[in-house]
Amino acid sequence: MKVKVLFFASIREKVGTGTEELELPVGVASVDGLRQHLRARGGAWAEALAEGKLLRSAVNQDIVPGTNPVKAGDEIAFFPPVTGG
Amino acid sequence: MKVKVLFFASIREKVGTGTEELELPVGVASVDGLRQHLRARGGAWAEALAEGKLLRSAVNQDIVPGTNPVKAGDEIAFFPPVTGG
Amino acid sequence: MKISVQQEDFDLGAEVKAIARGNPKVGAVASFIGLVRDINDGTTVGAMTLEHYPGMTEKALETILAEARTRWEILDCTIIHRFGELKPTDQIVLVVVASGHRGDAFAACEFLMDYLKTKAPFWKKEQTPEGGRWVESRDSDDQAAERWK
């Protein structure tokens, strides 16, 4: 089963894509786990999602902490702190 | 020398006039003194300007306390607390 | 800066365009309209008359605005207050404040409105089914103005 991963703003520009369908890797059960998995791709991914970098995440369009569980079918988004209005 | 006395809102309605030119009576030196002088006319005047009644006063278009001095040429106004907007 | 005490109605959209449009320093425009309600303190109100003290009203508004400008960044401001006969849903008062930032715009706009309700020489007489009655000064308005001290 798959998850949908979205990237916005500076993260989107760095990783070069705004959306990606992904087979949820075995052992990945949280937002932080997914972030670590993506970071392991290296290069721009490692940089954009670097540990310690201030990122926000949302699961199914609700802002959640990195410890939030993820499961098949979820829409998971990574983005910088918002700067609206 | 004269003063101009103005009345607004419920005070104006009670005394039946909005403006009056008045020879400043001898011994009247403050807003409260003028109020007392007008009250001495009796009837609606005594009622509208009754002691203890919550009134505001202005001298030359500045809100002032009853102890404020008045002198010839002044524009003195009596009115209830404002209820604008 | 524009202050007007007038009998005629006003147009919020036009007033805001007039003060904000084209100045690239303006990042925030807060505005407020007060309207006549059909009920006040539980009584049905048919129409009302606003009396004011010509001359003193304008002077009071200028003083209030000058005070606001010492407290907040105000790039432009429009204050319009109507007098005369008004009926429910009619507009009574307009305050528009343009500033660089929203905090200043909101605070100045609310400050000006609080003072307009408590200090500017306007008196409201409401027509109710029982006849005309002069509106009494409200404690809640005085408290709203007090907090700026």
Next chain:
Amino acid sequence: MKISVQQEDFDLGAEVKAIARGNPKVGAVASFIGLVRDINDGTTVGAMTLEHYPGMTEKALETILAEARTRWEILDCTIIHRFGELKPTDQIVLVVVASGHRGDAFAACEFLMDYLKTKAPFWKKEQTPEGGRWVESRDSDDQAAERWK
């Protein structure tokens, strides 16, 4: 209640008329417009692009509005936030709140704006003489939102 995330411009006057006109319970309409300034944090800004998270943005605005309605009397409300390319003096965001009393209208309008600036998923990229730069989150905005907690 109207929430719109759109590319097109909006008209304050028309929006206010649409929510306040004709309801005699409305005594107060507070509104706010945010506009693009030509300078931000000391840098000249030529144009900017607002990116948002379609779907989540509308959901966030509905949640914020529902929260505001538990706190204040809101008879009607309009929230419009634009996205896409904007240049200095363009309008970005509009919040209009109609209430019986001015205290509620002001508080709800400012509350909604604070949340729009700090919680709604919008990101601003400014074009400066040195090229594009993503605007960093501001401490002052976070503090403005904190005070409602």
